[in-house]
Amino acid sequence: MDSIFFLIFRRMRAPLLALMLTYAVAMAGLVAIPGQDAAGSPVHMSFFEAFYFVSYTATTIGYGEIPFPLTGAQRIWATFCVYGTVIVWLYSIGSLIALLQDKSLQRAIQERRFGTQVRSIREPFYLICGYGQTGSGLVRALTDRGQRVVVLDNNPDRVDLLKLENLHEYVPALRADVRRPDNLLLAGLRLPNCRGVLALTSDNDVNLRVALAAKLMHPSATVICRADSHEVEANMASFGTDHIYDPFDIFALYFATALEAPCLTLLGDWLGELRGTELPEPIQPPSHGLWVICGYGRFGKALYAHLKTQDVELVVVEARPERTGKPDCLMVHGPGTEAATLEEAGIHRAVGLIAGTDNDANNLSIVMTAKALNPGLFTVMRENHLMNRELFDAVGADILMHPSLIVAHRIRILLTAPLLTDFVTHARFEEDAWACELISRIAALAHDRVPDVWQVQIDAEGAYAMLKLRRDEPFPTIGDLLRDPRDRGCRFPAIALMRRRGNGTSLLPDLGERLREDDQILFCGRPGAHAGMLWTLQNIHALTYVLHGESPPRGFIWTWLLRRQQRRAAVRADHDDDGKPPADAAP
Amino acid sequence: MNPEKVVFGFFILLALTLNVGFVYGDIADPNHHHVWEFAAVFLVNGIATVLKLGDRTQMGAVLLATSLVAMLQLFAAALVWTIAAHGTEAGMTPGSLASVVSLAVGAVVANVVSVVLLIVETVLLRR
Numbered sequence A: 001m002d003s004i005f006f007l008i009f010r011r012m013r014a015p016l017l018a019l020m021l022t023y024a025v026a027m028a029g030l031v032a033i034p035g036q037d038a039a040g041s042p043v044h045m046s047f048f049e050a051f052y053f054v055s056y057t058a059t060t061i062g063y064g065e066i067p068f069p070l071t072g073a074q075r076i077w078a079t080f081c082v083y084g085t086v087i088v089w090l091y092s093i094g095s096l097i098a099l100l101q102d103k104s105l106q107r108a109i110q111e112r113r114f115g116t117q118v119r120s121i122r123e124p125f126y127l128i129c130g131y132g133q134t135g136s137g138l139v140r141a142l143t144d145r146g147q148r149v150v151v152l153d154n155n156p157d158r159v160d161l162l163k164l165e166n167l168h169e170y171v172p173a174l175r176a177d178v179r180r181p182d183n184l185l186l187a188g189l190r191l192p193n194c195r196g197v198l199a200l201t202s203d204n205d206v207n208l209r210v211a212l213a214a215k216l217m218h219p220s221a222t223v224i225c226r227a228d229s230h231e232v233e234a235n236m237a238s239f240g241t242d243h244i245y246d247p248f249d250i251f252a253l254y255f256a257t258a259l260e261a262p263c264l265t266l267l268g269d270w271l272g273e274l275r276g277t278e279l280p281e282p283i284q285p286p287s288h289g290l291w292v293i294c295g296y297g298r299f300g301k302a303l304y305a306h307l308k309t310q311d312v313e314l315v316v317v318e319a320r321p322e323r324t325g326k327p328d329c330l331m332v333h334g335p336g337t338e339a340a341t342l343e344e345a346g347i348h349r350a351v352g353l354i355a356g357t358d359n360d361a362n363n364l365s366i367v368m369t370a371k372a373l374n375p376g377l378f379t380v381m382r383e384n385h386l387m388n389r390e391l392f393d394a395v396g397a398d399i400l401m402h403p404s405l406i407v408a409h410r411i412r413i414l415l416t417a418p419l420l421t422d423f424v425t426h427a428r429f430e431e432d433a434w435a436c437e438l439i440s441r442i443a444a445l446a447h448d449r450v451p452d453v454w455q456v457q458i459d460a461e462g463a464y465a466m467l468k469l470r471r472d473e474p475f476p477t478i479g480d481l482l483r484d485p486r487d488r489g490c491r492f493p494a495i496a497l498m499r500r501r502g503n504g505t506s507l508l509p510d511l512g513e514r515l516r517e518d519d520q521i522l523f524c525g526r527p528g529a530h531a532g533m534l535w536t537l538q539n540i541h542a543l544t545y546v547l548h549g550e551s552p553p554r555g556f557i558w559t560w561l562l563r564r565q566q567r568r569a570a571v572r573a574d575h576d577d578d579g580k581p582p583a584d585a586a587p
Numbered sequence B: 001m002n003p004e005k006v007v008f009g010f011f012i013l014l015a016l017t018l019n020v021g022f023v024y025g026d027i028a029d030p031n032h033h034h035v036w037e038f039a040a041v042f043l044v045n046g047i048a049t050v051l052k053l054g055d056r057t058q059m060g061a062v063l064l065a066t067s068l069v070a071m072l073q074l075f076a077a078a079l080v081w082t083i084a085a086h087g088t089e090a091g092m093t094p095g096s097l098a099s100v101v102s103l104a105v106g107a108v109v110a111n112v113v114s115v116v117l118l119i120v121e122t123v124l125l126r127r
Helices: A002-032 A047-058 A072-100 A103-119 A133-144 A156-164 A181-186 A204-217 A230-238 A247-260 A262-272 A298-307 A339-344 A360-373 A386-395 A403-416 A418-427 A432-446 A527-538 A540-548 A556-575 B003-023 B035-052 B058-087 B094-126
Strands: A125-129 A148-153 A173-175 A194-199 A222-226 A243-245 A289-294 A312-318 A330-333 A350-355 A378-382 A399-401 A452-457 A487-491 A494-501 A504-507 A520-525
Touching: A002 A047, A002 A072, A002 A103, A002 B035, A047 A072, A047 B035, A047 B058, A072 A103, A103 A173, A103 A181, A125 A133, A125 A204, A133 A148, A133 A156, A133 A403, A148 A156, A156 A173, A181 A204, A194 A204, A204 A222, A204 A230, A222 A403, A230 A243, A243 A403, A247 A262, A247 A298, A247 A403, A262 A418, A262 A432, A289 A298, A289 A360, A298 A312, A339 A360, A350 A360, A360 A378, A360 A386, A403 A418, A418 A452, A418 A494, A418 A504, A418 A520, A432 A494, A432 A520, A452 A527, A494 A527, A520 A527, A527 A540, B003 B035, B003 B058, B003 B094, B035 B058, B035 B094, B058 B094
Parallel strands: A125 A148, A125 A194, A148 A173, A194 A222, A222 A243, A289 A312, A289 A350, A312 A330, A350 A378, A378 A399
Antiparallel strands: A452 A520, A494 A504, A494 A520
């Protein structure tokens, strides 16, 4: 920080000295040379008048000869002054502007401003390294939920792009090499409110270094990484990286699940979608028959590993098997973009095709050729760059797989609704019929929009009102939470998906079950339901109404009056046994 | 011999000597306090301040602070003088001259501290 000021001062020394000396010489001359007043008697300019004269001539303003017209001698001196001072002024201002445009100074100012912005964040924040396709999607999703983030990226264009984005929260961003730990420190890695570090660049090595630095310098922060190769994943896991996402593995698992249990896949899709989007259409890839996998790279291998245990026949098409290795099943040697190769792989009797090479043009060509040969094919296409989106949409593949978006999607769910990740993992052990039934329940209450998903924690922050209940009063049940605090006879259009208590979790918990402190419950439902439920959780009066169906008086006076009334009623009831019971007394 | 140190010491010492010369004499007597001498004090103090800019040491920071104090005092004195001479009907009275000189005496104190610090630093460096 100090270096900026010292840099400015050091560079401004010469111009300032020059300015002072020329002013001094010019003023001394003006004061020393005698002038004439209106009556013709000799007068000397005072220092103030001289300073005034030099000020308006040096800055080229020029009001004229003040206070009296100058004499010949004064004019000779003034001529020299004008040239000297104007040139020195230009020199001083020129060097100041040159200094401000200095690259290193600007960089220093940027870093300083960024550091101040990061340190001024009071809420917990995530440090995101890499603002590419994954990073940008994630930044938008997180800030939409009010989560603060800090972004570092090596590419100045991307940082500029971030500044143009219209985000809900202010996002400090800096162009910096994330491989250097001092940049991570500048971005607040060591701050106690840095909750986690996300390494999302497309370079495995960079992600590895970020994870390493983060684990060393802030061991308690969650470190989330993207990795494409198994060696790097193992390396990251070895020093305790918390979450590692491999887009190819994630998609292969997703796809294998979609073949086996379409309802479960749809359930995951619905709950994981961004708030407010339309319900995605169900996809039903054929689960029996011949599947052709084009490309046996990282993506093809992951898919092959997951699909070979299933009831499908597999054929792999690979142009360079000597580089990628060979699968155990039938393999056709060829590029896949030509009809001959695809025909050799049996495209005419195939039910599905996966275009999974790392070249977008080839993938497009494969799908177009295959569709021409067999129009009924179910096609899955890997999309490597988002720039080609229009082309991919035009081809009309049944599933588009985009590695960056998959990772962003997973991390978003992990950070915004951690219970949902658990829910999806546990749901995988259930029958598909279970998922189908749940889907139809969700569809009934959500209409055509994706349901909102939120989690509730029963603690002082998440359920303030509940902890304010009297000690002898039992905690409400899950069903009570679902009552509308405006009318307890109505239920919110919401479903309790999962309850976690300690380490145990139960899916679709019983509504009659009492809550306990530190329970975590995952709900899904229509968007308004969450806001309504917050009333019950945070407001003791709303909670009392939901539990007992009445709203007791709130102020001191009314409470006192009510107590008095009750006491009197009790006394009266004691006196005459046939007296009417008090009508409006509340327990 | 470091020419930078020579120039530096020269201006700091000159600022003090000129300053003392200006304030020496009867406080309200215009014959004892010449405007040219005040102009010289102002200029030399300004130069000394600019020379101290950009020194990153602790000593440099304190030296800069003393110089800034001296400049502040002298600036106030110049302001009083200008306003008295040009901004009032009465012109330069003995009272306003006394204010100018007393402000300049304050600058002398700051300059003395500057010189003492300079000497301390020099002695420490000689070892």
